[in-house]
Amino acid sequence: MLIKRNYLILLPALAFAFLLIAGFIVSFMSLKAVPGEDWVELRKQDNILSGESTRRFTKLLNQHFVLGSTFNQIERGMLWNLTGDLGPGVRAGCPEWLFLADELTLHPDRNNSAQFRAALATQLASRLKERGIKLLMVVVPDKTRIESAHLCGLKRSVLFDKRIVNWLAQLQPHGIETLNLTAVLDSTPGERYYRTDTHWNETGAYAAAKTVASSLSDLQWAALAAGGTLPEAARIERSGDLVHLAGLDGLPGFLRPGMERVQVTKVAPITVESDDLFGDAGLPAIALIGTSYSRNSNFVPFLEHKLGEPVANLAKDGGDFSGAATAFFAGATFRDNPPRTIIWEIPERVIEMPIKDAERQWLETLTKAGL
Numbered sequence: 001m002l003i004k005r006n007y008l009i010l011l012p013a014l015a016f017a018f019l020l021i022a023g024f025i026v027s028f029m030s031l032k033a034v035p036g037e038d039w040v041e042l043r044k045q046d047n048i049l050s051g052e053s054t055r056r057f058t059k060l061l062n063q064h065f066v067l068g069s070t071f072n073q074i075e076r077g078m079l080w081n082l083t084g085d086l087g088p089g090v091r092a093g094c095p096e097w098l099f100l101a102d103e104l105t106l107h108p109d110r111n112n113s114a115q116f117r118a119a120l121a122t123q124l125a126s127r128l129k130e131r132g133i134k135l136l137m138v139v140v141p142d143k144t145r146i147e148s149a150h151l152c153g154l155k156r157s158v159l160f161d162k163r164i165v166n167w168l169a170q171l172q173p174h175g176i177e178t179l180n181l182t183a184v185l186d187s188t189p190g191e192r193y194y195r196t197d198t199h200w201n202e203t204g205a206y207a208a209a210k211t212v213a214s215s216l217s218d219l220q221w222a223a224l225a226a227g228g229t230l231p232e233a234a235r236i237e238r239s240g241d242l243v244h245l246a247g248l249d250g251l252p253g254f255l256r257p258g259m260e261r262v263q264v265t266k267v268a269p270i271t272v273e274s275d276d277l278f279g280d281a282g283l284p285a286i287a288l289i290g291t292s293y294s295r296n297s298n299f300v301p302f303l304e305h306k307l308g309e310p311v312a313n314l315a316k317d318g319g320d321f322s323g324a325a326t327a328f329f330a331g332a333t334f335r336d337n338p339p340r341t342i343i344w345e346i347p348e349r350v351i352e353m354p355i356k357d358a359e360r361q362w363l364e365t366l367t368k369a370g371l
Contacts (some may be wrong), residue, residue: 075257077248086246094152096258098196098242103142103349106157110352114163117129117321117351118170120359121344123366125176131371134221134341137171138212139164139201140293141182142348143193150195157353161346170334177219184211195260197240199296202233202263209302212343216307220339222286225308233265267301270310283337287312289324290345312339321350326362 078086091099107113125135141164144156168178184207185200185280186191192204200208216222237259243249248256281306286309288294294315304311325344328334 008214077251082195090242090246091154093154094150096195097150099144099199103144103265113352113355114167116355120363122174127371133338136177136343138179138345146185147193161369164348176330179215181208196243196257199293202297205297205299206302209299210306213306222307230265233263235261236264238262265298267298270304283333284310284312287314287339288317288343291319292317293346294345322359
């Protein structure tokens with residue numbers, strides 16, 4: 001109790017110190033915005049002696065004063081450093097580990113949302129089958145599921161335990177091929193997701209890509225490439241998207257979560273000689289629709305490497321359940337030169353999110369008119 005009381009007494013002093021630092025940072029950033037030629041005028045001896053430099057300096061500082069976004073960042077930095085608060089979108093787990101709040105949220109009407117999306121996927125699969133196009137539904141498990149050892153007090157509801165299995169069970173009676181990546185990521189040694197980012201790291205992405213390629217091979221929808229090794233990976237420092245979402249990425253290093261040292265592999269693009277793999281528009285025979293998981297950590301390049309053929313990456317950042325799908329299926333490329341096989345990557349957390357109007361409209365279109 002004494003320790004807690006002493007901590008509370010120190011809070012005003014800490015807040016005052018942060019305000020001083022904030023003032024310094026804002027002034028420094030404002031001065032950085034002053035053009036070089038104005039600094040030349042300030043340094044002239046006649047201007048200094050006459051007091052003109054002081055007047056001009058005050059005017060320039062006011063002109064270039066950085067306020068709104070900078071103070072917002074400073075406020076976020078103060079809350080993070082004083083209280084551990086990361087804003088509404090991010091939660092702190094074990095030291096150096098951040099998680100997306102959406103993965104811990106029990107959405108209202110979540111079961112009906114999941115059923116709706118199962119119906120949407122079923123309608124799509126039926127329409128694709130009419131055109132002779134194969135569909136593989138791939139679900140990416142939550143980071144909070146796979147890296148649960150790093151939650152350190154964050155509570156993930158037990159109602160999420162069977163979320164992926166239950167949702168895929170609604171698709172399988174309709175003959176839809178599905179793939180749950182939970183088992184392979186669970187059994188992959190080491191960290192599989194970035195510490196300060198929503199997404200899988202290269203270890204997780206490579207394990208997932210191998211499993212997707214093997215599934216396509218088992219279904220006889222594609223063949224695995226013979227041999228081939230990846231180049232040696234480099235190590236770089238990286239700041240994750242959760243740091244940005246928390247509003248901390250613009251702060252000095254000592255006021256924000258530390259940079260993460262990660263593996264980055266430069267994967268050579270796949271080139272082919274045969275024209276059989278492509279339509280008139282140059283779209284590969286295998287296309288992938290999905291989210292930012294498919295645009296991070298070399299997931300698609302790894303998949304291409306395992307298959308030995310190109311994969312059209314049509315994933316969309318922030319696409320949630322169907323953003324990339326609706327854009328692709330409404331386009332001329334799909335209408336005129338559809339791929340042979342479609343992989344639809346879906347993050348676990350979007351299955352139970354509230355339904356969007358665009359999804360309702362798409363289901364209505366699929367039901368009435370088809371693709």
